[in-house]
Amino acid sequence: MEFREFRNRTTREANTSPYPPMELTPKEKDLLRQLAKNLVAVNVEEFEEFLLDNNGVLPEHQWEFVRRDEHVDAVVRSMACVASVLPNDPVAKLPTRVQV
Known part of the structure; x- marks a missing residue:
């Protein structure tokens, strides 16, 4: 897949993708x-x-703190928690992120 040439963001339409449409x-x-x-x-x-x-309140045994940015805390679901609840689900392997 090739990248389209980026134009000045101010001249682009809002919410346009730099990638060609998928068939x-x-x-x-x-x-x-x-x-x-x-x-x-x-x-x-x-x-x-x-x-x-x-x-x-997030259960501490299911979520891990990642970082704090001003008034926002970012946490991710503990992979051990996800694996124990959904051991055979491929979606369970995807990272989950919550910002509070």
């Missing part, structure tokens, strides 16, 4: 849509758990 089959489009729906559902569920069940 996807209808099946690939359906799979990507389903993946997006699944990712949204999982993240909304986790946010509701964080907000409602844990009163806005």
Whole structure:
């Protein structure tokens, strides 16, 4: 894949990609849509758990502090926690990051 020549950001339209459009089959489009729906559902569920069940406090045994930037703390889900809950799920191997 080649990069398109970057133009001055101020002259580009907002939210445009420097990459050429991908050609996807209808099946690939359906799979990507389903993946997006699944990712949204999982993240909304986790946010509701964080907000409602844990009163806005992250369980320390499931999350690891990464860094603090002004008033924002960045944490990642502990890989040991994810592996124990979802040992055969390939999505479980993806990093999860929360900023609070």
